[in-house]
Amino acid sequence: MSAMIDDLLDPAALPDETGSVTLVQTHISLVFIADAFVYKVKKPVDFGFLDFTSLGKRAHACRQEVLLNRRLALEIYEGVVPVVFDGFRHRVGAERGEVVDYAVKMRRIPEERLMKAVFRRGELNERHLEDIARVLSNFHRSARRSPEIDTFGRAEAFRVNTDENFAQVEKYCGISIDRPLFEALRQWTDVFYRAQAALFEERIAAGKIRDCHGDLHMEHICLTEGIPIFDCIEFNDRFRYSDTLADVAFLMMDLDYHGGGSFSEIFWDAYRRFAEEGDRHDLLTFYKVYRAFVRGKVISFQLDDPNIRNEAKEKAAQTARAYFELAGGYI
Structure with missing residues (x-):
């Protein structure tokens, strides 16, 4: 997990051009904030009321997040993109390598x-x-x-x-x-x-x-x-x-x-x-x-x-x- 975090904090690891990447953590998510988009990765945790311990469960949760949130925020939720490891580094949306996780891609909203x-x-x-x-x-x-x-x-x-x-x-x-x-x-x-x-x-x-x-x-x-x-x-x-x-x-x-x-x-x-x-x-x-x-x-x-x-x-x-x-x- 720490290796993936370090890799995805590199702007070059994201599919959209950005000058910087910052990380915000919750108890269940890693949220990578770029200039125009946000990439939200589920942590592999099990709290009883939620279980993200397998890749399949995290993928399903990402798809559900997009589907359900489009009810009230259609323009914000872009879709689900893979997190890929090519043997050296993790990247979001890369075409080659092993899919090791998924991220919900969202348009960045004006925080102010x-x-x-x-x-x-x-x-x-x-x-x-x-x-x-x-x-x-x-x-x-x-x-x-x-x-x-x-x-x-x-x-x-x-x-x-x-x-x-x-x-x-x-x-x-x-x-x-x-x-x-x-x-x-x-x-x-x-x-x-x-x-x-x-x-x-x-x-x-x-x-x-x-x-x-x-x-x-x-x-x-x-x-x-x-x-x-x-x-x-x-x-x-x-x-x-x-x-x-x-x-x-x-x-x-x-x-x-x-x-x-x-x-x-x-x-x-x-x-x-x-x-x-x-x-x-x-x-x-x-x-x-x-x-x-x-x-x-x-x-x-x-x-x-x-x-x-x-x-x-x-x-x-x-x-x-x-x-x-x-x-x-x-x-």
Whole structure:
């Protein structure tokens, strides 16, 4: 893996001319950023809820990523290209050599127009939030629905996700989350399922369980023409097959995390109007807790990654702790 990383940081290893290449790592991806395009390679990891350990599985995940993300960002996703090793060096899209991996090729978006960047500059406004709410409500209204997808809206089905979260996070108690907070969140979640089970059935009956985005935070929304929204969950259907409120709760949580609680409320008011939603405070809170906990979990995974330096791991632990504390604040 380290040899491939070193090779692909050479501009000559990429198929499109570029003056520089930089690398951004997540817990599941290597993202090589060139001047005009981005090449995203899956790490050969297995977290239980995703498995990229074989070349075939990574190829499938790349194809799914392109297919699913074209729903909301058609112009960004170019396709899937091979990573080839010729016996000496790794190259993207080379015609000769052994295919050792695959990359999703994307057009590079203007980073200064990402919702998070606009928010940080103090330029996010009500019109932006209304435009995002309109795009999402239209997407959710037309997103795929089926009897199979409906089953993922049941309380016992969604509990698979939360039970998995607690099981995977427990080892980080004392590192990125305090044990009392961990237990409080687990108990609160258990009580919610028992007390509010009817809410889940009501949402199924209302047709609100859809093939959603699944990873809807500010870094995945670009405030350019058409509001492209990218980087949805491709590796596990059960993280996309969900209540539409679980999608919007992610964005609301992200705004809350960054100190934009008032923007979160403005967005919700607009989305509720466009989507003809009623007052769903209890369920929104549940999904915001879930989303904050998931962010804390996936950032904590970086603590186990041998390719990430210690300084970055320390920062990851602090960030994960802040997300877990936000989840605690909601309850």
